[in-house]
Amino acid sequence: MSAILSRTKAADDLRAFSRSLPMALLKAREAVMARFRPLLREHDVTEQQWRALRALTTVEGLRAGELARLSCISMPSLSRILKTLDKRGLIARSSEDSDQRAVNIAISDEGRRLVARIGPHSEQRYADIAEAFGARRLEALYAELDALTSCLAVDGEIPLPDED
Amino acid sequence: MSAILSRTKAADDLRAFSRSLPMALLKAREAVMARFRPLLREHDVTEQQWRALRALTTVEGLRAGELARLSCISMPSLSRILKTLDKRGLIARSSEDSDQRAVNIAISDEGRRLVARIGPHSEQRYADIAEAFGARRLEALYAELDALTSCLAVDGEIPLPDED
């Protein structure tokens, strides 16, 4: 019976372990990304490269720090990613006149074409997810995720974009 | 006025961009992990090492593949992590008699002591999050995340642990 008891205890602990918030978020993200990764891979861009390019299509001429915040990529990673995107001719970098430290980044025509090629497919996959899970339900999940994020945000932290 | 128009358009696109499910999940996860990382760092374990150790306390004697699934770590990563944990004397590896390919992994006494030291603090941070966000609300979020994950799971995919 000790065997049974310990087995039961193990099962309970396991359930507790599986009920970890970071892991729940990780699994959900992984499930979502599984729908996008093949598409991005077909076009030889990584998830992060895609996020950066996508952000660059929304605002012309971003500074590195701004891009990092918008695309949720850490500066060290972004620094490497920009090097790659630059080599591939998908972006252009230029230093700012008013502040020589700053780097201005703009998407190139080729980068824009790449986004234009991938974009529609990405939107389609996104629509598939919304349909499978329920559009309304998905909106509610967004709201809860945003709430959790801002609820846990420390003062010095990056806030969510204004929801005016 | 063209400037105003383009600015408005950019703002709209930006909002659409920020409304990306992968990024919402990423931000939420990041906000949560920000509460745990300092603790883990204090004890010189990474997030993934912690997940592996924690899983190993729930079931004695796991095979590598099982541990990978339970802790949501890919086999290549786990392979490296186990090497590290082994070197640090936190786990023990042994080959299985019935199947020479399989590797049995067990947490060591020292590993168990480490988990015992960190565990309570981790639980405390977890409780803090539950209090800040609302315990009930957090449970609901779990349920939605699990639902999203299984909703998007492809057939060959790893299912969620049984919720009997």
Add this chain to the structure above:
DNA sequence: GCAAGAAACATAACATGTTAAATATTAACA
């Protein structure tokens, strides 16, 4: 039994995450 295929891990190669430190430039201020 044995050869072909599957399974369980390990390794390799490249990209990214995380932390700390370096570099260059600007701002602040005594």
Add this chain to the structure above:
DNA sequence: TGTTAATATTTAACATGTTATGTTTCTTGC
């Protein structure tokens, strides 16, 4: 003005994620 502190970005070092491939060990069909 010159020295110090702060800012923007980069680089370094190490750990992990992702994909592909290698290795060993079962399994299966013949």
